[in-house]
Amino acid sequence: MTRSAQATGVSEQAPQAAGAPAAFAMTDGHVHLDGRPVLRGVNLRIEAGEVVAVLGVNGSGKSTLIRALLGLTPLSAGSAELFGVPPGRFREWWRVGYVPQRLSVGGGVPATVREVVASGRVARQRRLRPAGRQDRAAVDRALDAVGLTGRAGDPVGRLSGGQQQRVLIARALAGEPDTFVMDEPTAGVDAESQAHLADTLATLVRQGKTVLLVAHELGPMAPLITRSIVLRDGRVAHDGPAAPGDTGCHPHPGREQERPHAYDVAGGPIGSGTAQ
Numbered sequence: 001m002t003r004s005a006q007a008t009g010v011s012e013q014a015p016q017a018a019g020a021p022a023a024f025a026m027t028d029g030h031v032h033l034d035g036r037p038v039l040r041g042v043n044l045r046i047e048a049g050e051v052v053a054v055l056g057v058n059g060s061g062k063s064t065l066i067r068a069l070l071g072l073t074p075l076s077a078g079s080a081e082l083f084g085v086p087p088g089r090f091r092e093w094w095r096v097g098y099v100p101q102r103l104s105v106g107g108g109v110p111a112t113v114r115e116v117v118a119s120g121r122v123a124r125q126r127r128l129r130p131a132g133r134q135d136r137a138a139v140d141r142a143l144d145a146v147g148l149t150g151r152a153g154d155p156v157g158r159l160s161g162g163q164q165q166r167v168l169i170a171r172a173l174a175g176e177p178d179t180f181v182m183d184e185p186t187a188g189v190d191a192e193s194q195a196h197l198a199d200t201l202a203t204l205v206r207q208g209k210t211v212l213l214v215a216h217e218l219g220p221m222a223p224l225i226t227r228s229i230v231l232r233d234g235r236v237a238h239d240g241p242a243a244p245g246d247t248g249c250h251p252h253p254g255r256e257q258e259r260p261h262a263y264d265v266a267g268g269p270i271g272s273g274t275a276q
């Protein structure tokens with residue numbers, strides 16, 4: 001295990017003031033895609049400072065849930081809020097670092113690693129102002145955090161899948177947000193990149209950042225997770241603390257692969273009706 005994955009220590013950030021709005025909230029959220037219900041009556045509230053894993057079988061609606069929380073996929077019914085504001089009216093986008101499942105600048109775009117990471121500063125920069133010293137320093141720190149300083153000048157297309165995932169994480173870090181949303185950051189990622197991610201995540205946890213991540217396999221990130229939400233067929237099947245060693249009837253975030261996919265609250269396997 002990497003050094004900081006073991007250090008799940010106390011947050012360096014002051015606790016959230018009482019009465020502060022949740023980082024994410026959804027009330028009776030429904031999403032239909034192609035006329036099919038994908039999210040069905042989801043209720044959840046994620047406070048600032050929580051480190052939450054969203055688990056579930058393929059097609060259970062994990063990506064759709066986080067996209068809906070960010071306003072990237074519209075709700076067909078119900079409501080969502082980001083820091084107390086509906087996503088459509090939310091303006092403080094610098095507060096949220098989103099790490100999508102895949103790098104989308106790849107195909108033929110000759111952007112360098114540094115350029116992609118620097119794009120994470122956009123929400124922080126004032127319009128039409130060139131990047132300043134602070135921006136460059138933030139990009140340098142982000143590259144260093146994911147171990148890609150030496151690759152900064154390389155086209156991203158030349159990096160491995162795991163390294164490209166680290167570029168996306170660095171892009172989110174560069175914006176210095178207080179909240180991270182990561183969609184399967186370890187999917188198809190090599191062991192070295194997984195260890196880097198666990199290190200980075202441990203640092204974020206120590207800093208008191210809010211983290212919401214979708215994962216199939218938590219691996220070295222498992223000890224950092226404070227809460228797990230399991231989706232089943234577009235509904236929340238489990239929502240509770242992810243205590244290490246708690247293998248009772250609750251899903252254990254780090255052991256999905258041992259028991260094919262997540263388990264439901266009754267301890268039985270989640271139906272595979274929606275698996276792809």
Ligand SMILES: Nc1ncnc2c1ncn2[C@@H]1O[C@H](COP(=O)(O)OP(=O)(O)OP(=O)(O)O)[C@@H](O)[C@H]1O
Pocket residue numbers: 033034038056057058059060061062063064065274
């Ligand atoms: N743009 C879309 N149009 C139509 N259906 C979609 C769209 N995106 C996702 N779906 C469907 O919605 C369901 C939930 O997809 P989603 O990607 O949210 O699941 P997931 O739990 O994140 O799956 P995975 O683990 O495979 O990423 C799936 O059945 C999927 O096929």
